[in-house]
Amino acid sequence: MKIAFIVDPLHRLKAYKDSSVAMMRAAVARGHEVFAIGRESLGARDGRIFASAVALQITHDDHDWHRAGPAEQYDLTAFDAILMRQDPPFDAEYVAATWLLERASRQGARVYNDPRAIRDHSEKVSIVEFPQHTPTTLVARHAGDIQAFIDELGDTILKPLDGMGGSGIFRVRADDPNRNAIIETLTAFGTRTIMAQQYLPAISEGDKRVLLIGGEVMPYSLARIPMAGETRGNLAAGGRGVAMPLTDAERAVAEALAPTLWARGLLIVGLDMIGGRLTEINVTSPTCMVEIAQQTGFDIAARVIEALEKQG
Template sequence: MRIAVQMDPIDSMVVERDTSLALMAEAQARGHEIWWFTPNELFFEGGVVQARARRVSVRLARPHYEAHEEAIREAGAFDVILIRQDPPFDMGYVSNTYLLERVPAATLVLNRPQGIRNIPEKLSTLRFPDLIPPTFVGRDLDALEAFAKRFDAVVLKPAFLAGGEGVIKARAREPDFRWRATKFMEEAGREPIIAQEFLPGVKDGDKRVFVLGGEAIGAVMRLPQGDDFRANLHAGGRAVKTDLDARDREIAAAVAPLLAEESILFAGLDVIAGRLTEINVTSPTLVRELARFGGADIPKLFWDRVEALRK
């Protein structure tokens, strides 16, 4: 198969832990041809979606790629296109999914562009009120303050960023709460903000549950470091080995019908103290850590599924 990966620039990869690189390497090992392009290199012209793409060979060590050729190719010339660029999930990201929907149906685009639009990673959890922490979404300062007063502390989150970026902890009883919340809203522009009860259990970890084809197949725990309550690796968190438990499987089973409905093959669920906090469908990560801890070989299982879909 000829496979293209839409992603952030290949030189920006964190070679030691990049999931996209692992997916590319496994596909290459199976004899498939590997191309990549950035979202900015995808365009519609003359009734056809095209991309300025580069054919590469990859490896899981530095130097991690070798470039072979660059060409403008019709997106329909690829058998599979993986959507793997990181958020922010802004209008640039959304607009790109509309272009990818114009790719001929013979090309398998994963995860499905419409599904990515329909499952914004933080807001989509609102479909599962019994699984998530107490949550506020909006921009009304008085309503936000009233919500926050119900708890010892809350976390404020931008709705469409990732990796723990912009997430802060606040207490309504503190005299500067309204000022901090106002500044937070200003930085969010016109977007709503998310507030959730702070879960002290985050000290024991933020679990990433991997879901492939609707089935929970493994998990990695991320632990916050130092005084930072955020466990995201981008924020300095540390990945450690863990196992799936009954609650993880319950959450995955509850979310699976939504993933199936939206044709999401591969997703990552974030779970803190038994509560669902995110459904990651853009570019789920941490599969390299899972493999290092002796867990499932997700790239292998992923391409087994994709090859079966292409038959």
Template sequence: MAALTIGFLMDPLETVRVNHDSTFELMREAQKRGHRVLYFEQGWLRFNGTCTEARMRHVTVRPEQGRHFDILEEAVHPLSTLDVLFMRKDPPVDVEFLHATQLVELCGDRAPAFINHPAGIRDANEKLFALHYPDLMPDTRITRELPVLLDFIARNPQGTILKPVDGYGGKGILFLSPTDRNARSAVELLTMGGREAVVAQAYIPESRLGDKRILLVDGEPVGGVLRVPSEDDNRGNMAAGGTPRKAVLTPRDLEICERLKPELRKRGLLLVGIDVLGDYLTEVNVTSPTGIVEANQLDGVCVEAKVLDVAERLAAERNAR
């Protein structure tokens, strides 16, 4: 295949942890295949009167922390000059993030192939998208009403997990037992006194064994990581101190993936990380799902190669039009 121009909308490249960051692995794979790698940040986007452009840096990357990239050129380019654009800005999904997903679509009839599609990212809140499949989820409530939340906590004898709707990286997640005298105060804090809705889910005891991050490329499971919480924490998120272990996908895991596949493909959500606790789907992560490095190491796979295969196919279809 002829060399492509591949853009990465992401957080500052200076802050990347080269032995952990999934976006960096994707950049390395693109470079390995001879493609031109351009990087830019959300704040570098602008609309020029006819289309969206951005200040972009043409970079080369290497797995050496602290000297992991070189800038070959820095210039302003219309987004229409990209063959593929990876949307890899980390949460929070705030107003600026949503504005960016709208700006990148303003490319006339020469929009790049997106991974993931900005409209799909906007529509698929990572805590709420799974609610389309209530039979796959633990018993769940989304509300800001304190009496509803307190009643739900009281009716779950094994406990309740509370988390912010727009949370990420394990931040703000609480476990409450039905007899916890902190329950009312915790609910007041998380809901900002009843002003913000939260997610309440029945506690799944298997979570002590870890939750599975399963990576799907074009709807197909390609690798996974079991994230095991520490003894003194309920959160398995690696950002919160969870330990990555090899994950074995069960028939139930594969059933969940198969159920999600048609909708993910329809929405252009081509690189997704779902979270599964026991037999239950808990989240569908679409903004910049992590776990590629760990899945590669533990499963002996090469997730980034599968993603770039899809990117090249989409670019070929775009350029043939």
């Protein structure tokens, strides 16, 4: 198979922990050809969708992990599978890329995650479809609604809808003297919608990343455990990653969601859970595969390639 990865610039990928690199290595190990595409090269001409791609030779040296051939222009249907792994922000250019990739899919290209599903699944707001599995949650931008939510629950988490890596997340208690300023900042004085959730004390045990691959629930999570005195477990915010077998509660939620999400073309999904409650559904470029493999020996990246082979 010819497998193309739409990724951030190759020199920015940290091979020692990057899930996309792990998938590239798994693909090569199974005899497939690997290509890299920069999102900015996507375009359309006379109805056909094209991109500039480079063939990659992949090594196991994390400091010198690839060799890239010359860039060539390809019709996207020339690839057997295309993995959209561009990191957020989910801005207008990201949306434009999903439009082009959706058109390529209709022309026969196999794109994962499905471009329309990525566009339709806000990684924050998508959880409102599954309220039975989530903490008490509010999505709003009016200060009065958010203030009432904080007063009702007493201890909450506020976060922007377009953040990643723990950026812009605040824990706000009812007696917090800064709550007005935090709400004004996050909502830009009522012009931006945010998410508020019930604070879950189980965060001390980790913000768990549970991975779904092709509708199958992977048996291990990565618990992102916050530093002392920190609310956020995100690795980018200094959290410590510890691989753990799924709890019964985590597996029940994952098994409930997996068929629905896979039916929408979401090959790789990262569910975020705290205390067995669903807090986010990550579909743009879910990670944590490398840490789980290093700590347990369970190779989730290889499972992704196997799932692509089954689709072929």
